[in-house]
Amino acid sequence: MEKQAVLVTGGAGYVGSHACMALSEAGFLPVCYDDLRRGNRWAVQWGPLIEAPLEDSAALASAMQSHSVAAVMHFAAYAYVAESMSDPSSYFRNNVSGSINVLDAMVASGVPNLVISSTCAIYGIPPALPIVEEMPAAPINPYGASKHIMEEIADWYAQTHGLRTCALRYFNAAGCDPSGAIGEWHDPEPHVFPLAIAAALDRNSQFSIFGTDYPTPDGTAVRDYVHVSDLAEAHVLALHRLLEGGDNLRCNLGTGQGTSVKEVLEAVASAAGRKPNVVMHPRRPGDPPELVADPSLAMQTLRWKPIRSDPLTIAEDAHRWYVRRLGERSLA
Numbered sequence: 315m316e317k318q319a320v321l322v323t324g325g326a327g328y329v330g331s332h333a334c335m336a337l338s339e340a341g342f343l344p345v346c347y348d349d350l351r352r353g354n355r356w357a358v359q360w361g362p363l364i365e366a367p368l369e370d371s372a373a374l375a376s377a378m379q380s381h382s383v384a385a386v387m388h389f390a391a392y393a394y395v396a397e398s399m400s401d402p403s404s405y406f407r408n409n410v411s412g413s414i415n416v417l418d419a420m421v422a423s424g425v426p427n428l429v430i431s432s433t434c435a436i437y438g439i440p441p442a443l444p445i446v447e448e449m450p451a452a453p454i455n456p457y458g459a460s461k462h463i464m465e466e467i468a469d470w471y472a473q474t475h476g477l478r479t480c481a482l483r484y485f486n487a488a489g490c491d492p493s494g495a496i497g498e499w500h501d502p503e504p505h506v507f508p509l510a511i512a513a514a515l516d517r518n519s520q521f522s523i524f525g526t527d528y529p530t531p532d533g534t535a536v537r538d539y540v541h542v543s544d545l546a547e548a549h550v551l552a553l554h555r556l557l558e559g560g561d562n563l564r565c566n567l568g569t570g571q572g573t574s575v576k577e578v579l580e581a582v583a584s585a586a587g588r589k590p591n592v593v594m595h596p597r598r599p600g601d602p603p604e605l606v607a608d609p610s611l612a613m614q615t616l617r618w619k620p621i622r623s624d625p626l627t628i629a630e631d632a633h634r635w636y637v638r639r640l641g642e643r644s645l646a
């Protein structure tokens with residue numbers, strides 16, 4: 315039987331490529347739509363790559379129609395909190411206008427099912443912890459605002475055009491595929507786990523802790539890190555739910571456990587067998603002090619259960635991948 319195709323925008327990026335792998339393992343054909351502005355060609359391993367930008371509406375519709383896709387998973391976006399504080403325009407253009415192009419192409423092509431990448435950044439500084447979906451959206455950076463607007467627009471398309479959507483609000487994606495097939499690779503890299511691992515692997519480099527005066531137990535910012543393979547699995551579950559006729563959903567994907575930057579450094583030191591050199595810096599603009607999910611809704615509705623998301627497993631999977639990847643690069 316022919317595999318059902320799913321268009322994966324941003325499928326050459328970090329989370330999208332892991333979702334493509336999980337889709338393929340679940341029997342789907344992931345059709346990657348990405349212009350590689352921040353993605354990696356080597357990460358596209360489980361289906362075709364359509365190398366085109368979200369700005370190209372005709373290419374989007376043609377990709378959906380030529381592969382008769384059953385659903386779209388929309389990952390393509392700019393996703394860095396700090397960058398959004400210095401360049402909000404790019405964030406609204408790419409994350410809002412780009413998403414509208416995806417939605418319009420779905421309507422034009424008759425594709426009804428959409429899984430969208432949202433984020434805990436929409437909650438801003440939450441009124442209480444852990445964060446439940448009913449808490450108001452109150453973003454404190456343009457990135458979070460752009461994703462909240464995207465969710466609202468998708469909702470209106472659901473109401474007016476009958477699309478069915480599942481917005482997955484991930485907390486902090488981290489780790490790499492445990493088999494080592496793919497991993498996180500950005501240039502430059504802004505994220506805490508890869509930077510801490512890089513500093514542990516290279517005695518001449520330093521890891522900067524952004525803020526030691528947060529109102530948290532050790533003074534550093536707390537996040538809910540969720541393994542990227544667990545996130546990928548949630549996308550497959552969300553897709554099945556939509557294909558089986560499930561209604562629209564917005565849900566958190568996190569673990570319920572907060573981990574401070576200092577605790578990330580401890581996990582990385584255990585995985586790497588060496589402590590990274592550390593320097594203290596002021597807070598990074600746009601960063602909230604503490605974000606921790608209540609993941610009950612995803613666990614009940616999608617029957618999702620994160621299984622690799624403890625900080626040590628995340629650090630070990632990521633460390634293994636970086637050692638291998640850096641070794642390959644030094645041979646190249």
Ligand SMILES: NC(=O)c1ccc[n+]([C@@H]2O[C@H](COP(=O)([O-])OP(=O)(O)OC[C@H]3O[C@@H](n4cnc5c(N)ncnc54)[C@H](O)[C@@H]3O)[C@@H](O)[C@H]2O)c1
Pocket residue numbers: 323324325326327328329330347348349350351352353354366367368369388389390391392393408412431432433434461483484485486487488
């Ligand atoms: N990484 C996280 O911790 C995290 C957490 C919450 C939500 N998210 C969301 O998940 C999604 C994926 O994040 P990621 O960390 O994998 O980012 P990423 O930068 O690794 O991947 C994004 C991919 O989209 C592509 N892309 C971006 N704009 C494009 C455009 N206009 N046209 C074509 N391709 C384009 C890039 O080339 C890249 O391959 C984003 O929507 C992000 O907001 C990520």
Ligand SMILES: O=c1ccn([C@@H]2O[C@H](COP(=O)(O)OP(=O)(O)O[C@H]3O[C@H](CO)[C@@H](O)[C@H](O)[C@H]3O)[C@@H](O)[C@H]2O)c(=O)[nH]1
Pocket residue numbers: 393394395396433434435484485486487504505506507509521522523524525535536537575598601605
């Ligand atoms: O060199 C560094 C890098 C990061 N951090 C801190 O580590 C935490 C995590 O930072 P980072 O890994 O850059 O992730 P976030 O800024 O939290 O953003 C990620 O997680 C968000 C959800 O919280 C997603 O929406 C974003 O797309 C994704 O980039 C933050 O407190 C940072 O200040 C440092 O102290 N030093």
